[in-house]
Amino acid sequence: MAAADVTTGETREPTITPQSTRSAVIVGGNRIPFARTGGAYVKSSNQDMLTAALEGLIARFGLQDERIGEVAAGAVLKHSRDFNLTREAVLGSALSPETPAYDLQQACATGLETVIGLSNKIKLGQIDSAIAGGVDSASDAPIAVSEGLREILLDLNRAKTPVQKLKIIGRIRPKDLAPDAPNTGEPRTGLSMGEHQALTTAQWKITREAQDELAFNSHRNLASAYERGFFDDLMTPYRGLSRDSNMRADTTLEKLASLKPVFGKNLGSEATMTAGNSTPLTDGASTVLLATEEWADAHALPKLATVLDGEAAAVDFVHGKDGLLMAPVFAVPRLLARHGLTLEDIDFFEIHEAFAGTVLSTLAAWEDEDFGRTRLGLDGALGKVDRAKLNVNGSSLAAGHPFAATGGRIVASLAKMLHEKGTVDGRPARGLISVCAAGGQGVVALLEAA
């Protein structure tokens, strides 16, 4: 192969242009409505839902038969048969079958990380177009056999004679037959995510009232976004659902206040986290179309926003140094510093509402002088987030949170908001995304109106 190139005797111009001249723009997005687990999508697999979200995106932007540079998506709860989930979804869609794809997994940050990774490839000149996405089904979750039974079955597979096989089968005990269902417990602490957040919520002295108010605003903001048709070009209905089934447009602070706490009941302090101010398990999928400006122009497609940058962080929650979901607290200052920005330079904040307590603990940490000095290495507090700019069209408490699908939901919605806003004080509107994830991780990103 190399010899053939030598014989031509031609030197080829590099096709990679300097990074500064290429930007990754968000053309638009599409998701299916999110459904509470056990609801409308109980019979839908991850592949079904991801394909449906892709098909809606293809129809919205006329991408039939298009060879996209690369598609990346993932799921947190994944069957082993779905080893090539994204590629299989591409093959089941109207895209060109010559579109490559890969799976990615970074817990709840999966969706946002696909956007950042693909944007980087676009900026580097490796690809001109990309689709980022994510999907999760807690309804159709994989169930594994117990570790004991798994070992026995593998031994059985290796046995050669009937006698050997019978002996191995004889090792099975009733306790081995209990299935091993996935849970949201952290492998290193054994605590569920809710119990972890309850520790953080208590540490930052976040009140029940503040959490309920955040949840109430999430539902109210999401409902009003639906009412004004905000999601008409961001969503395609699926299986009879045309709005997120978790949304309660008519919820009240009184109703939220009446719910019993479910996490942090044994901490000695008042338990404040309820089903109302925590996100429920949810099914759903989302996609985002990314491209160079040239590709978008050549395809006569809109340019909503630019993916400026992203940053990941992780915390040592195992030894209790920081809360499990507090990594974005560290990622955001690093990202802002890289661009010479402060919180006051941001026009929209999209802080994923894993729990109301997560968002409020994050804001509290940023407002804390001592934390700013000792942990963030600043002169004082990072700053205050203007609540009027926070999750203005609702977030996960109302919409639900199908783990890997949340990043795509936020990126597409924020891109549209930035596009509608246009400029602020003569500069493009800016948006900040923050997503916490299991394993003490967090991924954040900076977007700018295109």
Next chain:
Amino acid sequence: MTDKYTQLVSHGLGKDVAKRLGLPQPVALRRYQPGAPLVTGPVLVNGDSAGADDVATALLGWGLDVRRNALPKEKLGAIILVLDAVQHPRDLAKPVLTAGTSLRDLAANARVVTISRTSGSARTPASAAARQGIDGLLRSLAKELRAGATANGILLDDDLATTSPSSLGALRFFLSGRSAYVDGQFLTVRSTSGMVPTDSEKPLAGKVAVVTGAARGIGAAIARTLHRDGATIVAVDIPAAGDHLAAVANEVRGTALQLDISRDDAGHRIIDHAVERHGRLDIVVHNAGITRDRLLANMDEGRWQSVIAVNIAAQLSINEALLASKHFKDAPRIVSVASTSGIAGNRGQTNYGASKGGVIGMVRSTAALMEPFGGTINAVAPGFIETEMTAKMPFAIREAARRLNSLKQGGQPQDVAEAISFLASDAAGGISGEVLRVCGQQLVGA
């Protein structure tokens, strides 16, 4: 494509039994397929005017097997009765009776087409009588034809040649399988606008067409047919129908626009989408419609208002935006879906009838506004069409509705779509303000 009864009586024992019992004997209609011949056999051109000679010459140019006199025992694909020069009802006898002697030689799914002049443009009472007489003659003859054969007429204003572009366009449409479920109807040609039809299998190539209500049923068929004929499709439907809409848009390689057409800005959203994504806008098909049936005595305001809002007010508002847009000036086309309920009425459908009658009024009035830039606006009025909606009707009512027409069967969504595709084509440029019924010559009502 055909219903079970039609399949049963189309051949073998079922055919025999149906014939003996005098039961309706529908046949599988000849529907357009790309590449299929225009007609199934030789075409007999009756009439001795210069206009008749011109038509015969044009047909020869299309490569058809043309006869000016019938040969004994030869099966005919079509009879064209050119009556453009009749001055008195007495003049009808010779050409009509001559054609009559050939009717038994018509092949299955054959065509009879009359070409005559509008009675409104007649200069004498006798001339008007002769011309209007053709209306009654044609509609009666259509009811006499069998085996999927249809009879339709072309009406020309006084100064128009029988071979003016849209006269030939309408003739091609009536001869072809595109008009399978159009029977006993007239199309009036009022100007020399439009382009002479060609053999092209992509008559809408290069056009950008918006189809509302495209997620399912007749709308989806319109999107498929316009795409087949070469148009780029913008498929529009309400956001709640988005999943079906996406499937249709992906199938026809177009784009999906989730939009409630009763929104105030719907017209601008449609124009912007078409122009920004596809560079132009040539054709708008107002297909979206809803039914909220109740006897008027039981009708509430919500049912009444929602039907008016979606079925007619939205079309009026979108048309206003279209007429004001600089992007809708290159011989554009608007085609609305009306309904025979808007012509003949239907029990329980006062609101729907008002809205669809409204569509007809709108089309007639808007034609003059489209004329300055070579645009046209027309409506099609479907009769009983086999859709998911009509499949839900009670069996007995559905069966009655399905058989009570000259073709003894329901139409297919494609039949409506074919008529729309023709009216949207360049060949139909001389036809505007018309309502074409696609109803198999429904026996009840107008």
